[in-house]
Amino acid sequence: MLLASGDEVSCSAVLSSPLQGEIFVEAKATPGEVVVCALDGVGILVGKVTEVLPAGFTVDFMVKRNHRERVAARLEWHVVQADRSAQLRRAPRLVPFDRSVEVRLAETVVFAGTILNISISGAKITLRPNPGLFVGALVRIGSRLATVVRAIEGGIAVQFVEPFPADNFDERIRP
Template structure:
């Protein structure tokens, strides 16, 4: 929530004056600048992505519940999975033999972050999860 006053309307929005300390206004301005630049960033994920040769993987979702998935892409720290079920964000799953946490939903599945990232010597297109 942001406290403030609408000064006047415009055809594509309005002018809003934030009521708060200089530090609070500065933080809000920095966040708005970051949001404006989001359209210029194609992908905010930091790690390099690959498409592995062995894309099929079993995902253990809830207790003993197993689902088949396809690895859309893979990095040392996580993976995008094509998966019909979408566990809640924050859910722990097992992708192949790796523990992971669901960090985002995609139109076709989920993104997961591995608890233990791959090392540079074991990460390549032939890796098997």
């Protein structure tokens, strides 16, 4: 976020519509001040501070009529993704009978892995050797594509590109 003073600060935002939102930031602003917000997945929005809150402020965004629909579509996409992620995160985890798995990076670099636990949407895997794969890397876990979502001690946590069907998900599962 860029404040009227020229200071650039990190923030988080909750947008109630393409025209309004709450900005959570440690910096101070005054009502009427113009701010520029660069929001991941939404874009750059210019707005005026309307109210100061204990943890930030509210903003009325100045979005041209022809851009409101596009911003609204991006906001709706984020709502759907958050709901989908929350549903997948609630999926039960289990430890499969056969825990060994190959983890492939770029289809040519292969690591031996051990599944710590697995759900229909992802898995935690230790790796030998631990390459310290970057969050966001696309990998193949057995025969399934997955994205590395975080590093764990000695390995990675991944989210599968396509979740397993829930009807045949049990300890005999093989990724």
